[in-house]
Amino acid sequence: MKKLLEDEHLKEIRSKDDKDARFGHKTATSTFYGYKNHLAMTEERFIAGISVTDGGAPDGQELPKLIEKTKGNGIKVAEVIGDMAYVSDDNLKTCGQEIALIARTNTAVAAAVNGELKEGFCFNKDAGMLQCPAGELSTRIEKRSASNGNTYLRYIFSKVKCRKCPQKENCYVGKSKAKIRSYSITQASEKNLERLKFEESEYFKERMKIRHRIEEKNGELKEAHGLRRADSRGLFAMHLQMYFTAFTANIKRIVRLEELAME
Structure with a gap:
């Protein structure tokens, strides 16, 4: 028993029924228990990349994986449009000069761009608060x-x-x-002024106008396809549910676009 209690992995488990699920935050005062589905979507609203994590994982760290998966599906990535969680040192390096990162810099994230955030700390964009390594x-x-x-x-x-x-x-x-x-x-320091200036450009503001599409797609997956609730336990099962749901949503989108083309 003593050996089990000293195991760091066991300390993180919150349920005997689902050892992979974790608590996440939607606002500063509300939480959910389970998983997060991270999506990359084309302008035509096709889901092009998927990453599934526990509910406590930071959103921003999944961007490199989503870019690679999207490229692996044969799609050229020239822009990434998202929310403030995606502006970080690692993500800016990943995007480099080839990919325009269309996302607003939060004050806490701006500090992370300079490498000022300690290891394990991240900004929770849903709650608008800083999150510690323990997820609090x-x-x-x-x-x-x-x-x-x-x-x-x-x-x-x-x-x-x-x-x-x-x-x-x-x-x-x-x-x-x-x-x-x-x-x-x-x-924000002098080092970030160039980034902040870019965010005030007309190009940036115009492209940000279509960010709502990803929120609408998430709403469709949750309300029309039951993704609001995991239908089984464990991260592997959540991966299966997400992939089958995304496949269904993409087929629906193909049919819809064909209907529009015939009108």
Whole structure:
């Protein structure tokens, strides 16, 4: 029993019935238990790439996989249009000069572009909060001004949860001896000005207008095809459900486009 309790993988398990599922956040106050389906979609609304993770996995880290899977399906990727979770150092390097990353930079993510976020920390775009390596969200944000004229955001974490967390000894926030468990992030620096300027361009704003299509596709998969609920347990089963659902949605789209072409 002692050996089992010391196993780091077992500490992460939240259900005896489904060892792969995890808690994720849709807002700062609401959670869900299960999995996330990450999609790459063409402008014609065909699903071109799929990645399936547990509910607590950050969205942004799946972008390189989605790009590779899309390319593997014979589609040339010239643009990626998404939400603020996708702007990170790794994703910008992945896109390079060949792929335009059409996504807005969040203040916390802008810090990540400079490599300032500690390992395991990420910005949860749904909740609008910083997420720690254990998957817990900060409880509030404080905006402060430094003596040198810079401004920074201070993300406050629950000291009760930090105290009980099994990862506290290796966590940047958990190791703090201060009464308040916090993580401070300096707002956008000179290095990010070029990126932020790009986001204010007419080209960027025009392309962002079609981002709603991916949300509509997600809604279709959930409401019309039952993807809101996993029909079995485990990550492998969720992969199967997602792939079969995407196949069905793509067939429907092909039929619809043929109907439009004949009108």
